[in-house]
Amino acid sequence: MARPRLPIGSYGKINLVEVTPGTWRARCRFRFPDGKFKQVERYRDSKMKAEAALKNALVDLQSDTGGTIRSQTSLSCLADLFMADKRERRSAGTVQTYQVAVDAHIKPDIGDLAVIEATPERLNKYLLSIAKEDGHGAAKNCRSVLSGMMALAVRNGALLHNPVAEVERIEKPGKPGSEPIPPERYQEFLNAVRNDEVLRERDSAELFEFMAATGFRIGEACGLRWSAVDFDHGRVTMSAIAKRITSKGMILQEYGKTDKSARTIDVPDVTMRMLSERRERMSHYGYILVFPTLLGKIRDPNNSERDLRERRDALGFPGITSHSLRKSVATILDAKGLSARAIADYLGHAKPSMTEDVYMGRNLGSEEAAVRMNEALDDPLSTNVRG
Structure with a gap:
């Protein structure tokens, strides 16, 4: 040979x-x-x-x-090169998340390993130990960063393939994520939120009511501007998200979580009435945001999430999170007969399926989705289709 x-x-x-x-x-x-x-x-x-x-x-x-990346390059050096690349092409929030994974875990734990020594076996054992000691979220972030680092090494000829591709996925123990509100209890939840004195005092009730009707992510709802609300046509545009950045505080990030997040959707009539009344009530403040803090600043999604977490038992919905509202909208629209593509358009999901992405146009289901949500907000169990 x-x-x-x-x-x-x-x-x-x-x-x-x-x-x-x-x-x-x-x-x-x-x-x-x-x-x-x-x-x-x-x-x-x-x-x-x-x-x-x-x-x-x-x-x-x-x-x-x-270039500077070789098979003997240390993972600490590779991490620095990876972060320098990401600072040029990623949002401040994403860079911050990556930097935490690098500084808190990757560099101190395996930074002395050479690129060639970062085998699938070693990385798999390492990520499992992170999941056990620091939690599922930390392990997922480290896996994502390591995958990007190794992809950079492959592009520079230091490796032939990405070893993270062979690492098993990080599975979260217990129930997979938030559970949606049962459709038959949706109106009960809305009534409980509207009548909760604590949420009303914190000006959070209408925020959650809006999310329950539109499926907006909490960062999207906190970043909604009045200029993005079209009262003439009953539509709302998602164009920015509220985000907290270390050393900068709260900012409006002028793009969403994914490329598909930016969207314009038709909104249920009852929700548009709530927004109209809210605009009239707040008009003398001159705020640009629909759901600012009580002082007119950018609302921190984490604080609003905490508001819901503190009140969910009193509302009669223990275990609910803001993401439960997003899942609930998807569940209701599915029960009303909308296609996965139409639901994905309404929620700003990135991947319903390849076939639906190719054969179905975007935003075609928005008006129908608003009609179905209107029905659900009036009567969650109704299955009648308005003409």
């Missing part, structure tokens, strides 16, 4: 010879970017110095052939 050729940017065995008394030569073959092999050599007055000089020259040659 023929011996495999050296990869581009690699070198063969270093030969050390004393060519004359007191003069040593270190020589090896190096494969250049054009695929050709050439001899590289250095001369010094000792064997060790000659070898060191040659290795320094090879490092320079390697940096010219494939």
